[in-house]
Amino acid sequence: xxxxxxxxxxxxxxxxxxxxxxxxxxxxxxxxxxxxxxxxxxxxxxxxxxxxxxxxxxxxxxxxxxxxxxxxxxxxxxxxxxxxxxxxxxxxxxxxxxxxxxxxxxxxxxxxxxxxxxxxxxxxxxxxxxxxxxxxxxxxxxxxxxxxxxxxxxxxx
Numbered sequence: 001x002x003x004x005x006x007x008x009x010x011x012x013x014x015x016x017x018x019x020x021x022x023x024x025x026x027x028x029x030x031x032x033x034x035x036x037x038x039x040x041x042x043x044x045x046x047x048x049x050x051x052x053x054x055x056x057x058x059x060x061x062x063x064x065x066x067x068x069x070x071x072x073x074x075x076x077x078x079x080x081x082x083x084x085x086x087x088x089x090x091x092x093x094x095x096x097x098x099x100x101x102x103x104x105x106x107x108x109x110x111x112x113x114x115x116x117x118x119x120x121x122x123x124x125x126x127x128x129x130x131x132x133x134x135x136x137x138x139x140x141x142x143x144x145x146x147x148x149x150x151x152x153x154x155x156x157x
Contacts, residue, residue: 008135022144047079049117051077052114054069059106062103063101090110
């Protein structure tokens, strides 16, 4: 841990309730339970939903691009893509430009599913019962925390 700064915390720094990791883990599980319930009728898991969100925003994308956007390695992403393809929502094909690259395209069913998914964000906000402004602030803070954690990982390697 050479070169790493330490911040002195008052009181007992090892209390469970003071741990950022604990608060993030509990919030993550709680929010994902809501998403699971809302996504089930669409036939999507939360990780599959994230893939579809990326593709609804910009398709086609390469497998490498989706992995980078979602911060997932290929061992995690590949089964997600296989399942989405088996469900008829995406198609994978070798790039015409680079045979080593695999592009992911939305099928007609994948494009149509977007219409059904449009209600999900509003349903999540309603289920959480938290003001949208607070959720947007939380999103901004979490984005900054994630960027800082990624930068810290890069500094350590």
